[in-house]
Amino acid sequence: MSDLTTDAPRPRRVTKRRAETRQRLLDAAGEVFAEEGFGRSTVEQVCERAGYTRGAFYSNFTSLDELFLAMWERQSARMLDNIRASLADSGVQPRPTTVETAVELVLAAIPVDDAWYRITAEFTAHALRNPALKRVMAAREDAILHTILPIVEDALATVGRRVTDREALGRALVALHDGTTVQILMEPGNETVRQARQRLFVTVVSNYSSTDTDRR
Incomplete structure (x- = not known):
């Protein structure tokens, strides 16, 4: 899991499709974090729950820290x-x-x-x-x-x-x-x-x- 190295994530252009992807990832992460614990959760688990690939995750977030x-x-x-x-x-x-x-x-x-x-x-x-x-x-x-x-x-x-x-x-x-x-x-x-x-x-x-x- 990578750490944040700046005080704010880099801004990204948010389209309607990207916004929907982010929301699904956020919803999935909430379920995974609650079930597994934040420290035991992985990007793969969040992606699987949301129905996306790692590429979709990293096009929206740099890490689970930023996702949280x-x-x-x-x-x-x-x-x-x-x-x-x-x-x-x-x-x-x-x-x-x-x-x-x-x-x-x-x-x-x-x-x-x-x-x-x-x-x-x-x-x-x-x-x-x-x-x-x-x-x-x-x-x-x-x-x-x-x-x-x-x-x-x-x-x-x-x-x-x-x-x-x-x-x-x-x-x-x-x-x-x-x-x-x-x-x-x-x-x-x-x-x-x-x-x-x-x-x-x-x-x-x-x-x-x-x-x-x-x-x-």
């Missing part, structure tokens, strides 16, 4: 779209009016997926052994965080609150999400764990935000 990063970007984009949709006033679901309802809507839009967690955990361990790849992941995590924060700020503004420390809030939310995801996956049928998770998010968001009244 594309999967991660796709997953992140879907998550952001779900969060935006959950907080928007659709006419059926009005915008939230309290921190509690905003948190409830956001958490409902972020799936706790066992297979995806296992894939990302294994890839993170792999990246920690590769300085170049670790830098890529850190940069992309920061980019996602800076995309999420304006959405959070907008939701809080709707319920009459303003963020007091953007950086601290962002880091706290990521850490809380990662930690409570493990707890939920360990006890998937335990509603108490899910409720505790929601209360923790409300506490963190409340502690890193304030109302105009609080400032007086």
Whole structure:
């Protein structure tokens, strides 16, 4: 498996056919990584599952590392779209009016997926052994965080609150999400764990935000 040697993959012209090929490879990789584990998966396995040759793979990705990063970007984009949709006033679901309802809507839009967690955990361990790849992941995590924060700020503004420390809030939310995801996956049928998770998010968001009244 080759390592990434730059902080970004080389741009490629994306035609409709190439886009469809990439999507099939991404879908196949998700299945293979979940079943085999990232470290035990091979390009051949992904190609076989997708129904393509190695040539099709390498015309789209330079390595399984790059393939995973594309999967991660796709997953992140879907998550952001779900969060935006959950907080928007659709006419059926009005915008939230309290921190509690905003948190409830956001958490409902972020799936706790066992297979995806296992894939990302294994890839993170792999990246920690590769300085170049670790830098890529850190940069992309920061980019996602800076995309999420304006959405959070907008939701809080709707319920009459303003963020007091953007950086601290962002880091706290990521850490809380990662930690409570493990707890939920360990006890998937335990509603108490899910409720505790929601209360923790409300506490963190409340502690890193304030109302105009609080400032007086």
